[in-house]
Amino acid sequence: MTRSLHVSRALYSDAQRYLAGGVSSDARRVAGVPLYVDRAEGARLWDVDGNSYLDYVLGQGPALLGHCPPAVVEAITAQAARGMVYSAQHAAEVRVAERICAMVPSAERVRFNTVGSEAVHAALRLARGYTGRSRILKFEGHYHGWLDPVLYSVHPAVDAAGPADSPIAVPGTAGQQPGHADDLIICPWNDLDALTRLMDRHAGQIAAVITEPVLCNTGAIRPDPGYLEAMRRLCDEHGILLIFDEIITGFRLAPGGAQEYLGVMPDLSVFGKAMAGGMQVSALAGRAAVMDHISTGKIAHAGTFNSQPVGIAAAEATLRVLDERREEVYGTLYARGSALMEGLRAAADKAGVPMLVDGPGPVFQTYFTGAPAVRDYRGFAATDRAMMAGLHAALLDRGVNIVPRGLWFLSTAHTEADIAATVDAFADALGAL
Ligand SMILES: Cc1ncc(COP(=O)(O)O)c(C=O)c1O
Structure with missing residues (x-):
């Protein structure tokens, strides 16, 4: 089964002449031709060759909420006509910040940015400024x-990453500013002994521990029972x-995110x-006692596009649906997620x-492995990733x-x-593999 990709191929060939490497993000670099999307609606994408895809x-x-949810499209269309960029304060950002504080258990104050990398940058700067410590x-x-300070040990070659219980910091790219590694302490996840040992060894030096509460960039891995609770306790003991x-x-995972889902x-x-x-808005949120150090003017936080009104209109429309129709929204996400996971498991068994096939449901992972569970990066790295790449391509063709x-x-x-x-x-793709 092979898709017709004539138009995509021609575009990719043109793209090589004008876009470095033919793409705009390394994440879109794939073997063969990248997906050239013509339009998206609901759960579907259509490519420039007229092929249609169920989009996961x-x-x-x-x-x-799927592509182009009508409430969001309406909100951004109305806002675009009233101004696309103010670089000034406006009423909707106050309403959205209030909504986030109501939905997210630990949020008492919010600052907006544009993309995730930037919000992480803001969080790390605030943590260092607040604690007066430099290590993360x-x-x-x-x-x-x-960004340079955190692009370490994401998917390192295992033979260059040090022992499993005390990994070394492996840079993610050439051109990364040297020196950031000295400020990082790399720890295996779901390993409480390693965490305790590293915190003791670097007592008084660590400003913050940063974690994906459910790891979604290396499989879809939930924390072991009690692990995040222990992480919270250790942070308190060490002033981190x-x-x-x-x-x-x-x-x-929930209207209040993983912190609500996991209760930490x-x-x-x-x-x-x-x-x-679908619009580009990010946010840093947290306890007032920490966040208010931004407003003293000592810890800098800025951005031309922060709380850009079209993005905020999209956030307002989205969060209203997630908050006010929470039973329906999260009921559907978990029901569809478990049905799909069950179906994929049965197909693989057959x-x-x-x-x-594992994960919370609204997001999950398929791994080629005979192991009963994957708990950390080393476990993920031991799965058959070449087979996964083959499955990805076979699914696209279907x-x-x-x-x-x-x-x-x-x-x-x-x-x-x-x-x-x-x-x-x-099932068909597995058969073909
Ligand atoms: C957990 C996590 N943090 C941060 C980022 C960076 O976000 P952005 O790509 O919007 O800069 C991503 C992006 O995938 C992410 O998955």
Whole structure:
């Protein structure tokens, strides 16, 4: 089964002449031809060749209500006619900040940015400024954006990453400013002994621990029972701020994000992706006692496009739906997620393929492995990622778009019929592999 990709191929060939590497983000570089999307609506994408896809990438997570939800389209269209950029304060940002404080358990104050990497940057600066310490503890396999200070040990080659219980900081790219590694402490995730040891060893030096509360950039891995609670306690004992990077989990796992889903409170959290239904808005939120240090003017936070009114209009419309129709929204996300996971498991069993399908539901991962669970980066790295790449390509050929590393995002626009069609395409793809 092969799609016709004539127009996409021609575009890609032109793109090589004008876009460096032919793409605008390295995440879109794939073997073969990248997806050239013509339009998107609900749970579907159409490419420039007229092929249609059930979409489980959803813009890498943002389209939680599906593509082009009417309430969001209406809100941004109305706002665009009233002004697209003010670089000044306006009423809607106050309403959205208030809504975030009501929805997110640990949020007492908010600052807006444009993308996730920027909000992470703001969180780390605030943590350093607040504590007067310079080091950040980060976990192997976790992604916090593409900026120099945190682009370490995301998916390092295991043979260059040091021992599993005390990994070294492996830079993510050439050209990264040297020196940031000295400020980072890399810890294996879901390993409480390692965390305790590293905090003791670097007592008095660590400003913040930053974690994805459910790891979604290396599989879709929940924390072991009690792990985040212990992390919270250790941070308190050492005077360290706990930062939850909720760029993926925020508003996806629950109206209050992973902190509500897991019942553990961070000091600071960062949000992006799902909060604005597809527009680019991110936010740093946290305890007033910490966040108010921004307003003293000692800790700088700025941005021309912060609280840009069209993005804020999208966030307001999105969060209103997530908050006021929470039962329906999260009921649908979890129901569709579990139905799809069940269907994929059954298809893999029937095909005799050792596969693990795991995750909370609104986001989950398929791994080629005979292991009963994947708990951290080293476990993820031991799965068959070449097979996963093959499955990704085979699914695309059958009209199903997933994140190439095997991650699936659900939206409220996915129907029961979409799930059934996806399971059929999956079974067929496995057969072809
Ligand atoms: C957990 C997490 N943090 C931060 C980021 C960076 O966000 P952005 O790509 O909007 O800069 C991402 C992006 O995928 C992410 O998944």
